[in-house]
Amino acid sequence: MKTxxxxxxxxxxxxxxxxxxxxxxLLRLNIGRYFVHxxxxxxxxxxxxxxxxxxxxxxxxxEKNKAILRxxxxxxxxxxxxxxxxxxxxxxxxxxxxxxxxxxxxxxxxTVLK
Amino acid sequence: xxxxxxxxxxxxxxxxxxxxxxxLLIASVLLIARIIHIQIFFDxxxxxxDALTPANxxxxxxxxxxxxxxxxxxxxxxxxxxxxxxxDCTVRRDSNSPEEEEKWLDKARQLSAGLSEIYGDRxxxxxxxxxxxxxxxxxxxxxxxxxxxxxxxxRIIELPLFCEGRYKSGLIxxxxxxxxxxxxxxxxxxxxxxxxxxxxxxxxxxxLEGKFDHILHxxxxxxxxxxxxxxxxxxxxxVYTRAVDGQDLRTTINxxxxxxxxxxxxxxxxxxxxxxxxxxxxxxxxxGAIRAMVNLSRDRDTHTFEEIQNMAIGRxxxxxxxxxxxxxxxxxNDGYIHSLEETxxxxxxxxxxxxxxxxxxxxxxxxxxxxxxxxxxxxxxxSNYVFATLAVQNYGVIRKGKKVDYERxxxxxxxxxxxxxxxxxxFDLDGLQTPTIPNPKTRYWTDxxxxxxxxxxxxxxxxxxxxxxxxxxxxxxxxxxxxLVEDFEVDGKVTTRRGPSILTAAVCTKAVADTITRALxxxxxxxxxxxxxxxxxxxxxxxxxxxxxxxxxxxxxxxGQRKYxxxxxxxxxxxxxxxxxxxxxxxxPTNQQFQGGGIPARAIKTVIDKLYNIxxxxxxxxQQ
Numbered sequence: 001m002k003t004x005x006x007x008x009x010x011x012x013x014x015x016x017x018x019x020x021x022x023x024x025x026l027l028r029l030n031i032g033r034y035f036v037h038x039x040x041x042x043x044x045x046x047x048x049x050x051x052x053x054x055x056x057x058x059x060x061x062x063e064k065n066k067a068i069l070r071x072x073x074x075x076x077x078x079x080x081x082x083x084x085x086x087x088x089x090x091x092x093x094x095x096x097x098x099x100x101x102x103x104x105x106x107x108x109x110x111t112v113l114k
Numbered sequence: 115x116x117x118x119x120x121x122x123x124x125x126x127x128x129x130x131x132x133x134x135x136x137x138l139l140i141a142s143v144l145l146i147a148r149i150i151h152i153q154i155f156f157d158x159x160x161x162x163x164d165a166l167t168p169a170n171x172x173x174x175x176x177x178x179x180x181x182x183x184x185x186x187x188x189x190x191x192x193x194x195x196x197x198x199x200x201x202d203c204t205v206r207r208d209s210n211s212p213e214e215e216e217k218w219l220d221k222a223r224q225l226s227a228g229l230s231e232i233y234g235d236r237x238x239x240x241x242x243x244x245x246x247x248x249x250x251x252x253x254x255x256x257x258x259x260x261x262x263x264x265x266x267x268x269r270i271i272e273l274p275l276f277c278e279g280r281y282k283s284g285l286i287x288x289x290x291x292x293x294x295x296x297x298x299x300x301x302x303x304x305x306x307x308x309x310x311x312x313x314x315x316x317x318x319x320x321x322l323e324g325k326f327d328h329i330l331h332x333x334x335x336x337x338x339x340x341x342x343x344x345x346x347x348x349x350x351x352x353v354y355t356r357a358v359d360g361q362d363l364r365t366t367i368n369x370x371x372x373x374x375x376x377x378x379x380x381x382x383x384x385x386x387x388x389x390x391x392x393x394x395x396x397x398x399x400x401x402g403a404i405r406a407m408v409n410l411s412r413d414r415d416t417h418t419f420e421e422i423q424n425m426a427i428g429r430x431x432x433x434x435x436x437x438x439x440x441x442x443x444x445x446x447n448d449g450y451i452h453s454l455e456e457t458x459x460x461x462x463x464x465x466x467x468x469x470x471x472x473x474x475x476x477x478x479x480x481x482x483x484x485x486x487x488x489x490x491x492x493x494x495x496x497s498n499y500v501f502a503t504l505a506v507q508n509y510g511v512i513r514k515g516k517k518v519d520y521e522r523x524x525x526x527x528x529x530x531x532x533x534x535x536x537x538x539x540x541f542d543l544d545g546l547q548t549p550t551i552p553n554p555k556t557r558y559w560t561d562x563x564x565x566x567x568x569x570x571x572x573x574x575x576x577x578x579x580x581x582x583x584x585x586x587x588x589x590x591x592x593x594x595x596x597x598l599v600e601d602f603e604v605d606g607k608v609t610t611r612r613g614p615s616i617l618t619a620a621v622c623t624k625a626v627a628d629t630i631t632r633a634l635x636x637x638x639x640x641x642x643x644x645x646x647x648x649x650x651x652x653x654x655x656x657x658x659x660x661x662x663x664x665x666x667x668x669x670x671x672x673x674g675q676r677k678y679x680x681x682x683x684x685x686x687x688x689x690x691x692x693x694x695x696x697x698x699x700x701x702x703p704t705n706q707q708f709q710g711g712g713i714p715a716r717a718i719k720t721v722i723d724k725l726y727n728i729x730x731x732x733x734x735x736x737q738q
Contacts, residue, residue: 060342075264088296088297111735
């Protein structure tokens with residue numbers, strides 16, 4: 001069995017460097033066997049980047065919709081406030097008076113038909 | 115030869131590719147070296163760090179504050195935004211050409227006309243001078259008018275110049291969510307408010323808003339925002355705590371009844387210069403639900419009556435003759451009298467063993483040609499003599515030589531506590547005063563105290579305590595706890611129901627309650643509250659008038675003026691009570707008289723007459 005020596009490290013670095021210069025480093029490692037995996041890894045990286053961009057876009061849309069929703073809620077509360085204000089007893093009375101209506105306070109309790 | 119050419123060609127391509135490869139290799143080596151350098155050795159400095167690091171800031175998500183609604187679901191308090199319009203008057207001032215600047219000022223003139231129309235506090239010229247002056251002096255923050263609602267805001271942002279956006283017009287909008295009360299000042303003290311804690315006013319949490327702030331407010335949420343190309347978005351990788359909106363609070367107040375009571379009381383007191391305040395409480399007999407609570411105090415600045423202080427729970431005073439009913443219940447419960455027709459000697463009106471004197475008794479003796487007065491007659495004319503005598507005779511101290519036995523007196527005072535007139539019970543609003551009941555074992559106790567308690571002096575009660583007691587009589591002895599909060603709701607679904615609760619299962623027997631009701635009816639039919647005789651339904655109740663004390667302990671000042679506290683308390687319809695009611699007026703030192711049978715009785719009559727026409731319990735039904 002071959003034993004490793006310190007000089008072998010130097011030989012390995014030298015061979016590797018020569019291989020890199022010759023453009024044969026990956027071929028010597030026989031990396032071609034894993035080519036599909038490498039491509040798949042790159043594909044995953046690309047997907048992660050793409051998805052995070054999509055999430056960012058969606059979140060931006062969420063923020064925009066939230067702002068629209070807030071606006072609608074504000075309008076709703078404003079309208080509700082105005083409508084409730086108009087339902088005040090004295091307000092109804094003065095409005096009826098202004099419109100010349102004869103309707104006023106009841107003069108006797110209502111009679112319920114059973 | 116051909117083989118040599120092919121090889122040469124291949125070599126040239128190979129060499130080019132090789133060179134490209136070497137270049138890329140060098141570039142990658144440089145890149146890796148640079149990455150290592152940046153990661154380990156490079157110090158970008160604070161400025162570059164701030165610029166390159168996406169800001170990730172915590173943002174508090176405010177929950178929507180719960181609404182307060184009346185018993186029929188109508189909104190009494192809700193949250194709405196208001197907008198403060200401001201202006202950066204220096205916008206584009208330095209970059210504009212003279213022509214552009216002239217155009218800007220022209221638009222500012224049109225804007226001023228619009229602002230003047232919307233705010234109405236300045237003329238168009240004044241607004242224009244304000245904006246132009248601020249532009250010349252370089253003012254970056256000019257407040258325009260007071261905060262406005264959404265409608266006005268919509269109109270303002272459509273005005274010339276402002277419609278061009280903030281970068282051209284300098285428009286700054288500050289939005290703030292505030293509490294709005296659609297029914298204005300109605301029940302404002304009961305609904306209450308939560309003041310900004312920065313306010314220098316001591317009590318920042320008032321009324322239902324204050325007491326139930328923790329439920330109405332909800333729970334704050336937290337989200338982390340980061341800056342992206344699309345603006346600030348929530349960081350989906352960070353923790354997000356959703357805000358929990360506040361719950362809605364349903365009160366027992368009926369806002370229609372509140373308005374009727376408010377109007378009736380204002381009509382009676384607004385022209386009385388010597389009155390400093392009045393309160394009115396309407397309560398449902400069977401449940402103790404408060405349907406209206408009006409508290410009007412004279413404003414020091416405007417001198418008009420406003421909801422400033424909750425007198426119904428926070429102002430205690432000597433109740434006066436309305437307390438005679440307590441004495442009557444006590445002697446009936448303890449069996450000291452068995453009938454309202456039992457009589458007492460009526461001579462000069464002096465209460466035996468005390469210095470108490472009733473000037474009405476000689477008058478009664480003279481007009482009725484009698485030397486005895488029945489309990490019911492004493493109740494009708496509100497005789498202090500009769501009730502002081504009942505108290506002293508039945509609960510007076512027993513002296514055995516030097517030894518003084520207070521057992522009977524303590525029994526009477528114990529009865530008062532049993533009627534819940536001695537303690538502040540748990541109520542839906544903070545600030546319910548504890549009544550003052552003297553104790554014979556203290557050095558403040560005097561010989562006249564027992565007699566004067568008998569007709570409503572020497573004790574202090576709040577209007578709510580007195581009303582609770584009368585409500586128990588109307589409810590045949592069952593004392594209900596007054597309450598203002600019906601339940602808490604989320605989206606119309608009840609989450610916590612509060613509802614009615616009992617203070618004391620029976621403060622008296624049904625027979626005693628009926629007997630007292632008969633006496634109270636006599637007061638409105640023939641006694642001191644005859645004003646209520648022609649009300650649309652029969653009323654049972656009692657008037658009371660007491661005098662406030664001055665600093666020297668006297669009831670009259672040097673000018674002969676008194677401070678009146680006039681009360682009417684009762685219930686209606688007398689035969690099948692649905693509502694109990696109290697009205698109390700408080701005067702300044704005055705020579706005028708403010709009796710319980712006056713303003714309070716008149717205000718209550720107005721309310722009863724109106725409620726009679728609209729309340730479902732007064733409806734008649736016929737078979738089709």
